[in-house]
Amino acid sequence: MMEKTAKIYVAGHRGLVGSALVRRLTALGYSNLLTRTRAELDLLDSKAVADFFLKEKPNYVFLAAARVGGILANKTYPADFIYENLLVQTNVIHEAHLHDVKKLLFLGSSCIYPRLAPQPMKESYLLSGELEETNRAYAIAKIAGIITCESYRDQYGLQSVSVMPTNLYGPNDNFDLERSHAFPGLIRKFHEAKVQGREEVVLWGTGTTKREFLHADDLADACIFLMNTYAGKKIVNIGTGEDIFIKDFAQMVKEVVGFQGRILWDATKPDGTPRKLLDVSHLHDLGWHHRVGLREGLEETYKWFLVHVAPSLPISEKK
DSSP, X not given: OOOTTSOEEEXXXXXXXXXXXXXXXXXXXXXOEEOOOTTTOOTTOHHHHHHHHHHHOOSEEEEOOOOOOOHHHHHHOHHHHHHHHHHHHHHHHHHHHHTXXXXXXXXXXXXXXXXXXXXXBOGGGTTSSOOOGGGHHHHXXXXXXXXXXXXXXXXXXXXXXXXXXOEEESTTOXXXXXXXXXXXXXXXXXXXXXXXXXXXXXXXXXXXXXXXXXXXXXXXXXXXXXXXXXXXXXXXXXXXXXXXXXXXXXXXXXXXXXXXXXXXXXXXXXXXXXXXXXXXXXXXXXXXXXXXXXXXXXXXXXXXXXXXXXXXXXXXXXX
């Protein structure tokens, strides 16, 4: 169990996952959190990371810092995705070993599993088939992070747990249309269409793929639970165990946002992996279950978007 006064470093605390971790840790009474913005600590800089660990000597590390994005971003910037993620995770994991961190939690991704893996996807399916081409660079970087944690554990005894979350959403998500995932991207598209008075919204793909969505607050709770209770070497899936057709999810977003027009699907654009449902039976057996329902979480996220993102968008109503 992490001591309430232990030094806990949350890498990437301004992002979707990191901010959720900070909220949850604070609510649980952890009073000695270490955070740094990118301007204060560039995790791509190995010397800067080494100096930080030497000075602060954190007891526990949540490695939530990463370059992330949706299909368009992954296809456009594959070199950036693999370069930055490899450097960040290698720098942090290595310094955690050198400075005797008690335990490190590494955030992976469900995209590590083969494109056509049997559903739901078990942890044992890792490295059992071809990856989805549209996010291969990012997936390989995350797989390397898992193997790095395992290697430092085997050779040096670094205690770590690697978790594989499903598709995430919630406050502090990225709503940039060129870099966002499906969940925030759909919210913004329907919101802009509503404000502009448009009659239709065009979405990528066919809508026939299925996706599982987990609220970031649930992920944070699961990560803290595993940090405190899990000592196994096996990677752990984190999700809801439930998925939805993208076409049905888009309809749900449309209703929550209040867009009255039509949805058109551009089948010339890629769908991505046909289905990505995680097998979360291992996590359930350990004693953790998600709490936030999809509709509830969508409504909460849209309310957050209206307060924190919508006012700054350059949107003018259609005349």
